[in-house]
Amino acid sequence: MSGTTSEPRPDPDQLLELAADEERKRDRGRLKVFLGYAAGVGKTYAMLEAARRRRADGFDLVVALVETHGRAETEALLEGLEMVPRRETTYRGARLTELNLDAVLARNPGIALVDELAHTNAPESRHPKRWQDVEELLAAGIEVWTTLNVQHLESLAEVVARITGVAVGERVPDRLLDQADEIELVDVPPEELLQRLADGKVYVPEQAARATQLFFRSGNLLALRELTLRRAARRVDEQMRAYMMLRSIPGPWPAAERLLVSVAGSPYSAELIRATRRLADELRAEWFAVYVETAESDRLSEDNRQRIFRDLALAEQLGAQVATLEGPSVAEEVLRFARTHNVTKLVVGRPTRRRGLTRVQRSIFNDLVVQAAPIDLVVVSVGAAVPAADLPRAPSRGRPDWRQVVDALALVAAATALGLPLAGRLEPTNLVMVYLVAVLIAALRLGLVPALVAAGVSVIAFDVMFVPPRHSFTVHDTQYLITFLGLFLVGAVTSTLVSRLRAQTAAAQAREAQTGALLNLSRRLSTLSQPVDVARCLLEEAGEVSGLDGLVLALREPVDVLSGSAPAGGLAATDLAAARWCARHGQAAGRGTDTLPAASHLWLPVLAGREPGVVLGLAVPASGQVLAPDRRRLVEALATQTGLALERAELAEQAREAELLTAADRLHRAILSSVSHDLRTPLATIVGVLSTLREQGERLDGDARAGLLAEAFDEAERLDRVVGGLLDLSRLEAGRLELHREPIEPQELVGSALTQSPVRAESARIRLDVPDDLPAVEGDAALLTQAVVNVLHNALKFSPGGSVVEVTARAVGDALRLEVRDHGEGIPETELERVFEKFYRARRGDAAGGSGLGLALSRGIVDAHGGRVWAERAETGGTRLVLELPLGRSEEGRVR
Known part of the structure; x- marks a missing residue:
């Protein structure tokens, strides 16, 4: 290696990444973060002071949202600054004010002040988190100033929880702080912050007392302050290194040791x-x-x-x-x-x-x-x-594989045999190429040592067999000595380069295998939702990477083996203790570590710092063999990725449960708002009739009493239909509705529907076209009749008085198609599907909607019979409701 060194070249991949970051930032707004270690250090105050200075310099600046928390000195700084009106919303009876994102985007200021980056927005906001609002403002090219406490950073959540004993729920991804163009550290000594707290400048006295007991302890504040200083210093260091990289400035800059x-x-x-x-x-x-x-x-x-x-x-x-x-x-x-x-x-x-x-x-x-x-x-x-016995010695080259050396000699012999017939036709210097080919083959296929042997023997063979005088080591022409040297050097250099290339290829393949393992796990996890399946996937991938058996534990009571199998006789107490320590602290424990090394497994965290924790255990041999660092880091990466998948599955399950609760609550409100009217109206009519009969019954003639009783009877039937519809619909949705199948003639089905009370009074308006030769359908006669009644009742209700409702039945393929057409205004295209939703009540013309259950119940009944129901607009006006029932017997006798 030379004694001098050339100017170090920057990594081109890092340069490209930095250049891409700069390109992305050109179209985005700048982000400035006022970072503190706790509430009350003065982040909002510092932001407003800087904003007033910037506003005085003529910059276009608005206050999008600032929380003063009733602090008079903070409110005073808002005077003279333009403020965007907040968006008002109501949640659980409380009036809330949130960032008016659309108003800020419409105003399009140069700088927008958005306080409390980690805030959770009210439900039904565009984004669940305020930091997502800030990202949208940045994407629109607006510079944003915001405030943030270090405990809200995602990567520090568990660290802060261990320090303070308080779990922080509102979190901000670290990438926001990493992408910040400027970080202003707002810092005060913990003693001064505690004095502010005691003076009531942070919280009201009751809250201040609780905060002092829980979060605002002197030791906690010192630790949080150090975290903040270190995090800010790390970001500044990253910016300095990026600056040096972009400008090809050779390091180091001794800004920090x-x-x-x-x-x-x-x-x-x-x-x-x-x-x-x-x-x-x-x-x-x-x-x-x-x-x-x-x-x-x-x-x-x-x-x-x-x-x-x-x-x-x-x-x-x-x-x-x-x-x-x-x-x-x-x-x-x-x-x-x-x-x-x-x-x-x-x-x-x-x-x-x-x-x-x-x-x-x-x-x-x-x-x-x-x-x-x-x-x-x-x-x-x-x-x-x-000890002297442990002193390093020159590394042994190891014994070469003599079979490979023999193969190298065979290649030289083959080159010699190939060159002999050509000796009289080619100059000896040209025959060197034959030996070079042999050396290259040896380097590519056999390795460094056999290739060097092939190079040396090739020089000897070329000298003896082809250089005059032949069959002798004597060389008359000294120029051949240069040929000998060139042949050996080319062979040696080529062998060395090929050996290095092989090592680099092996390293690249190892990196590719690691990347492939992560990618493969990610793809597999994306299709899984059950914790047991996710754990089995992790165990398979970790076993393939490490070559070790293992198991995945969920540390609940009792301990649950999600995947793998525990050793015969169960896990030892040492292993269980190591697994629990690993889950509690989020660090490796067990064999090969300094924590409970007597355990038989190496335990790695999958889900840590929560209950129940999930850990991966690898059965490391007792021989003292240590898992290679790169493989261990890969297994840890696999475990971390699996932990994210488990959290995602858990959050998805919680979201589904929340959605079910929301749907149940919505259903409850819909029932109260929609059905209560349909329950009260007939009840009120019945009560009114009975009151009239009790008070005036003796003075009324027979016809009047009969009319009142008929009215009460009709309302009672209406009430029975509403309640029956609710019960039938609930049984349908729960899958508990029994179908008593029997053959039903279409004429009988339609005729039975015409005799039911909702239709009977206006059956004269119904025109039938039901041929006598239609095949029968098999189904529950009572339920199918109810489905037809609901459809007919809907058509009569939304048809003009005196108009005709047409009922047509035809056999279409293997199904009976029953069409009911009215001549009303028709259902809008956007509502053709919604009319079959529960409690959806259309209003067409002067007709008021009913309970909104009839068509939903009809669809449920027909679906249970393997048929289908839909609505379509008629060509000449009105609506056509179509019921299609299979003619063949369904194999299912119960709604599933």
Whole structure:
């Protein structure tokens, strides 16, 4: 490796991503977030102060929504600022005011102030969350200023809950803060905030007392303040790195300390990792631990591999961000990572013993010393406590596969045999190409060592067999020495390049396999809704990735095995304790970790920080073998993705339950509003008739009494129809309506309907066209008659007085089609389906709707018989209601 280094080139993929982000931001409004660690630190006050300054500079600024919470000093800052009227709504009897999104969009200001980004909007708003309103404003090109407390960030919800003991329900996706163009940190000491709380400047006294006991404790506020400062610093650092990347500025910029240590599988690595952690604590710095896979990595022994895995796991447990890199050179990849992540100090180890580094490690060390600038190199003395037997030795190349070496020699022999017939026709220098082909084949098919053997033997064979004097090692023409050297160098370089390419291809295939595993799991989870199916899917994918058996537990009482099988005799108490700790803290536990390592399983969180928690357990062998970090991270990613799927399924189930409750509530209100009138009217008539008969019955003649009784009887029948319709409809929807099937002649069906009370009085207006030779249908005579009665009653009700209602019956294929046509105004096209909905009452002309149950009940009855009902507009006016019943017997005797 050269002692000098060229200017580092930025990652083109990251450049493209940053350029795409910049392109997206051009058409969007800017987002400014006033970030605080708790209510009362002064976010709204600071936002309004900045707004007044900006307004004084002539900017077009409006207050879309600001919550003053009755604070006089905050309300005073609103004076002189243009305010968009809020949207008023009512929810559960309470009047609420929300952001008037349409009004702000219509006003289209330069800057809009929207307070409390995490707020949940009132039901029936366009968006359930205020941050979604803000996104729509940004998409419209409006700059938005908003306020946010750190506890509302989605990624910190569980952390805040563990610190404060209070679960935060209103959450904002982290991407909003990540996409913010500007973050203004609003910070006051916790003592000052507690004094504000005591003075009643944050909450009213009763609320302040409760808040002090629950959330606003000094320790909580200190922890939240640190979270806020760290989160804001991280965002600023990301912006700085993006700035450096876009302008190809070589790092690092020492704005904040960052440490990097490289893991190489040596006995010193664990000591070096712990030293880096101590240094990071002293500097209060973020730190990274990386391992670089090169072409040499496939020759590492299993012990070395396991040591690397343990070292990376140790670094992760100590708080490092761990990464596995691939590349041809350890030094180059480490420095590339360091510059990309703005690392300021590179920590390397220097053994105290003389035989502490191998030749390769010394080469890497020297390359880092030469190329690291301007990154500081921190050299730590390590290895004093390492036994001499554990000192690193030069890595063994391993014994080559002699069969592959023999194959390489066979390729050289074949090249020689191919060249002999051509020796008299071609110059010897041209025959070199034959040997080059043999070396290339060896490099591609057999590996590095056989290819190098093929290159060396090819030089000898070419010299002996084709260079004058032949069959001798003597070379008369010294120019052939250059040919020999070229042949060997080409073979060696080609072999090395092919070996590296093979290693890079293997790494790319591994990455592709990881991506494919995530994609495959995502696709499978998208089609599943039951927790058991989701857990089985996770277990299959995790088993394929890790090669380990396992199980998925739901930690309820008793513990439920969602997928997989527990060991014979059940899970040990240690495993159950590790699983519960994992679910409670959201961190890995069990074998291979520092938490309950005596467990027989490695437990990874799927759903943590909630009840019941869900965890994945992998049965790690007791041999001490550690799951490779990249595979473990992939399994953790699979578990996280599955957790999201379980949450999504749970939310979908809750949404379905809420929808059912809403539908039931809506049905209840509809019954009260629609049916109560139809119940009260006949009851009132009956009560009136009975009162008249009781008070004046002796003075009324027989005809008058008979007329009153007939009226009461008709109303009683009407009441019976309404109640009967409700009962029949409820039985239909519950699937409990029995069908007593029997053959029914169409003439008998229509004739029976004409004798029923709703139709009987106006049966003279009905014109029938029902042929005598129509085949019978099989069904429940009483129910089908009721269906026809409801259709006829609807047609008579919406037909002008004296007009004719036409009833036609025909056999169409395997069905009987019964058409009922009126000559009224007709049903609008938009309502042809709605008339069959429960409690939907159309109003056409002067006709008032009934209970809205008749046609819904008719459709339910006909559907139960395997038929169908629909409405259509007649060509010459009016409406045609069509009932179609199958002529064959249905196999189902019960509505399902």
